[in-house]
Every structure is written in C-alpha cells, then in structure tokens.
Amino acid sequence: MVDTTTPRTTRRRIETRRRLLDSAVEVFSEKGFGRTTVDDVCTRAGFTRGAFYSNFVSLDELFLTVWEERSDAFLASAEATVDEANQDPVTSLEEGIDRLLELSAIDDRWARIEWEFTAHALRTPGLREVMAAREERISELLLRILDRAMNHVNLRITDRAAFAAALIAVHDGTTVQMLIEPDPDAARERRRNLFLAVVQTYTEAAAS
Amino acid sequence: MVDTTTPRTTRRRIETRRRLLDSAVEVFSEKGFGRTTVDDVCTRAGFTRGAFYSNFVSLDELFLTVWEERSDAFLASAEATVDEANQDPVTSLEEGIDRLLELSAIDDRWARIEWEFTAHALRTPGLREVMAAREERISELLLRILDRAMNHVNLRITDRAAFAAALIAVHDGTTVQMLIEPDPDAARERRRNLFLAVVQTYTEAAAS
DNA sequence: CACCTTCAATACGTTTTTGTATCCAATACA
DNA sequence: TGTATTGGATACAAAAACGTATTGAAGGTG
Numbered sequence: 001m002v003d004t005t006t007p008r009t010t011r012r013r014i015e016t017r018r019r020l021l022d023s024a025v026e027v028f029s030e031k032g033f034g035r036t037t038v039d040d041v042c043t044r045a046g047f048t049r050g051a052f053y054s055n056f057v058s059l060d061e062l063f064l065t066v067w068e069e070r071s072d073a074f075l076a077s078a079e080a081t082v083d084e085a086n087q088d089p090v091t092s093l094e095e096g097i098d099r100l101l102e103l104s105a106i107d108d109r110w111a112r113i114e115w116e117f118t119a120h121a122l123r124t125p126g127l128r129e130v131m132a133a134r135e136e137r138i139s140e141l142l143l144r145i146l147d148r149a150m151n152h153v154n155l156r157i158t159d160r161a162a163f164a165a166a167l168i169a170v171h172d173g174t175t176v177q178m179l180i181e182p183d184p185d186a187a188r189e190r191r192r193n194l195f196l197a198v199v200q201t202y203t204e205a206a207a208s
Numbered sequence: 209m210v211d212t213t214t215p216r217t218t219r220r221r222i223e224t225r226r227r228l229l230d231s232a233v234e235v236f237s238e239k240g241f242g243r244t245t246v247d248d249v250c251t252r253a254g255f256t257r258g259a260f261y262s263n264f265v266s267l268d269e270l271f272l273t274v275w276e277e278r279s280d281a282f283l284a285s286a287e288a289t290v291d292e293a294n295q296d297p298v299t300s301l302e303e304g305i306d307r308l309l310e311l312s313a314i315d316d317r318w319a320r321i322e323w324e325f326t327a328h329a330l331r332t333p334g335l336r337e338v339m340a341a342r343e344e345r346i347s348e349l350l351l352r353i354l355d356r357a358m359n360h361v362n363l364r365i366t367d368r369a370a371f372a373a374a375l376i377a378v379h380d381g382t383t384v385q386m387l388i389e390p391d392p393d394a395a396r397e398r399r400r401n402l403f404l405a406v407v408q409t410y411t412e413a414a415a416s
Numbered sequence: 417c418a419c420c421t422t423c424a425a426t427a428c429g430t431t432t433t434t435g436t437a438t439c440c441a442a443t444a445c446a
Numbered sequence: 447t448g449t450a451t452t453g454g455a456t457a458c459a460a461a462a463a464c465g466t467a468t469t470g471a472a473g474g475t476g
Contacts, residue, residue, distance in 0.1 A: 010422070012473070032331060034242015037463060050424045053465070116327045122320045122387055123240060132388050162398050169385055169402065173377030179330055180340050190370050194377065194406075201405040220443070220453070245433060258454045261435070 017055050019045040024066050029109040033063055033116050064127070067117045070110065071134055075141060078103055082145050089152040096149045097195050103145075104171060111175055139164040155199075156206040163202035170194055225263050227253040232274050237317040241271055241324050272335070275325045278318065279342055283349060286311055290353050297360040304357045305403050311353075312379060319383055347372040363407075364414040371410035378402055 023045035027036050038059060042052050056062045081103055090096040106114075121127035142164045143157075150157055157163050174191040181187045231253035235244050246267060250260050264270045289311055298304040314322075329335035350372045351365075358365055365371050382399040389395045 010473075012423070016424075030331065032242050032327065034240050034244075036242075038465095039463070048425055049463095049465085050426075052424095054423055112327065112330045115323070115330060118384060118388075119240065119320065119324045119327050122323060122384075123238065128388050129390075132390060135385075135388070162401065165385060165395070165398050166402050166405075169378060169381030169399075171381070172384065173379070173381030176326060176330075176380065177343075177373060177377055180336050180343070182337075182340060187373070190373050191377075193370060194374050194409075197374075197405065197409040198402075201402075201409070218444070218452070224454075246435095247433070256455055257433095257435085258456075260454095262453055 013055065016047065016051055020047065020052060020055060020062070021066050021069065024062055025070075025109065025113060028063065028066070028116065029112045033059070033113075033120060060124075063117065063120065064130075067113070068130075070113075074106075075137060078141055078145075082141075082148075085145070086148065090149050091152070093153050093155075093196065093199060096153065097192060097199065099149075100145070100167075101192065101195065106175075108179060111179060115176070135168065138168065142167060150203060150206070154206050155203040157203055159202055163198075166198050166202060167195070170198055221263065224255065224259055228255065228260060228263060228270070229274050229277065232270055233278075233317065233321060236271065236274070236324065237320045241267070241321075241328060268332075271325065271328065272338075275321070276338075278321075282314075283345060286349055286353075290349070290356075293353070294356065298357050299360065301361050301363075301404065301407060304361065305400060305407065307357075308353070308375075309400065309403065314383075316387060319387060323384070343376065346376065350375060358411060358414070362414050363411040365411055367410055371406075374406050374410060375403070378406055 020041060024036075024041050027040045027044050031040065036059065038049055038052050041059075041062070042049050045051075052062075056065070085099070090099065118131065121131045139161070143160055146157065146163070170191075174187065174194065178184050178187040178191065228249060232244075232249050235248045235252050239248065244267065246257055246260050249267075249270070250257050253259075260270075264273070293307070298307065326339065329339045347369070351368055354365060354371070378399075382395065382402065386392050386395040386399065
C-alpha cells in the first residue's frame, strides 16, 4: 500500500511549484485573482496545465499557498530583523517608527495581492479564520518588537491588544492611500505622523 | 440623423438598469467581481443577457456604475445628515465620534464590494484617479462636518488635510478587522477609541 | 547501468462564457 | 387608437476554460 494522497517531494516538483507560485504572484497582481485562469499562470511559468494539476487542485489552493508562503516569509524576516535590532536599540520614538515602517515596507505588487486576498477571504468563510490567525501572529510579533523598543525610550504600553490592532489598522488604511493618492510623499509623511500619534496614544511614561 | 450613441431613457430602461445594478451588488458581494459572469447578474435580475448588452458594454462598466451610484448616494445621505445635525449640535467629543461612526456605518455586503473595488482600482490605471477624486470629496465633506462639530466642543483642527486622511485610513483599516475578527464587539470598541485618539491628535483647544 | 517511478506534456471531450444578429412584444407618441 | 420605435428575448457561432486520461522523457533507485 503506497501513499497516493501526498506525492513525494522531488527536486523537479519543488522547482515546478516554485515557478508556478512566482508566476501566480505576477499574474494575480496584474489581472486580479478572479480574472486569472489556470492557463494564465502556467503560460507565464512556461508550463502547460498538466504541471498545474499535478501540483495543485485549484486556483484557490494556489492563492492560499502563495499568500501563506509570503506571509511566513515576512514574519520570518521580521523576526530576523528583531534579533538584529537587539544589538542596536532605538534611541528615540521617531527612530523606532521609522524602523517599524521600514520593516513593513512592501512592494506595490504584493500590496495589491494582499488587498485582493483580503477581499477573497471576506467572502470565503474558511479563510476568515486563517486571516484572523495570521493577524494574531503579526500582533504578537509586533508586541515583541514594541516591548523591547518601548523599554529603550522609557515608555510603557497601556493596552497591548488595542495597541497592536491600532497599528495594523493604520498600516492597512494608509497603504491604500499611498497607492492611490497622486502625491505619495505627502501620504508617506502623513502615515508617519499618524503612527507616531498612535504610539503616543497607547503608551505612557514608564516608572524608572 | 438620429443620435445612436446614447439611447433614450425610457421608463422601462430605467427599471431594467435598476434591477441589473441591484443584482450586481448581490452577486459581486457573493462571488467577487472577478468571478462574476454577465449571465450571473442577468439571471439574478430575472433577465437574459440581451438586457445586459442593451444597457451596458461590459462588466467593468457595470461595476464602476454600481460603485459610483452607491458612493454618490452615501455622500448625499451624509450631506442630509449634516444639515439635520446643524439643528442639533453635538455636546461632547464622544457623542461626535459616535455620530461619525453611525454615519459611516455600512453593511457587510457593501464593505466587501468596496474592498473589491479598491483591489480592482489598484490595478486599473484609470480607476485610481476616480478613487482619488472620490476620496477627496469625502475628505471635504468630512471636514465640513468636523468644522462645525469642533466649534461646539471648543476645539480647533490643526492640520485639516492630515486629519481627514487619518480618519479615512483608520476607518478603512478597522473595517476589515471588524469583519474578520472573531469578536466584533471588541473590534468595535477599539475602533471607537482609535477614532477618539485621532481626533485628539489633530485638534487643540480653541481660543474662546 | 538497467529498471522503475515520477511528473509535465499532450490530446481529448465537455462546459462555460462570450458577443452579435435577429425577432417580437411592450411602450412611447401623435 | 394606430403606428413607429424601443428594448429585452432568442438563437447562433465562436472562443475560452476546464479537468481527465494517457504518454513519454527525465530523474531517481538498486
């Protein structure tokens, strides 16, 4: 009796999945998920549909895989940055904000895909929980970063959950503005100020 | 010589367009714009595709029309509320926030469509400007409301453009959270507090 | 190196979706 | 009320997209 459900992971398979996933990012960001066909992705990757169906069961699965992979990569790289940052603590609130913004800086392409995925998740019951769980992980990571940073600037977080949620909300809300507004620099500056305001709202002077 | 480009607006035509537009809202929110076919919309409305092609040239046009119509309706109703509010001025900051949130309260269905439209606009050059213009109008309306309200609670807005943009960003960002998080009440409460914080950030005591 | 497995290519039929051209019932108008 | 126009239904052809069954070469295994 052989396991027919999960195919073995050979080198070839890994490479093929890799190219399909990368192509998916390109095509999804250009045409949107809904208007993308299986063939679009395959053609872009230089495969035929045979390759696709041998690696995924549906575009939905592909989209979820792409999204989870990239989200994981983001979290991992963020973790790494945090570790580095421990050797080089922030000296001011402003510097902390800038580091945070730099950390979450994402390219337009990926921002579009995230937006699209959220829209997709909003109408797909199973995905809502997946997104909520992911947001929870981001929230935790964020708080780990903030805890340390706040120490260095002598501040104390008042409401941890609300703080993290506020930062995420502001991040998301300002992202569209930066992509849509004719003057992206102004939007960037406004975003920075808003972040600063949020930090000041959810922290207070720490007893030293 | 008769004008063949713009068909006359007869009663029947108006009614048909109405039903198609309403059905589009339903279907788009259920399946997403990208996965919706012309026939989906027609069937839901009780028409055949003939009706559609006699009223619209493409699904893109339909989507834009739906979005603009609803946005206009929102702006108009908001204007009306503002006029009413003039007879009944706010007495506290908290009350003002609650009114603002009530004003922008939208149903899940429409929230999903707006998200979807934004995703669509982010990759459709022409639509980006349309959205930017719309945001500008919302910003103006918002400031008209705020100017009056701030008077009553004896506050002064420091940076008008940044204030409006911040409120819109926070509104958008917290909307997803309310739709995705397992505990919507907590999200609602956090949203309220965040709004309050933003108001306090972008205002100062007015010289009386 | 010979054998066996794997997996993308190919080929196939089917379903879905599209847009148009034509027709006829509803409706506007005089 | 009679007549002309309008607008949605119908029918049609074409294209797009799907999913599967089969094949053969590449890659792994003993």
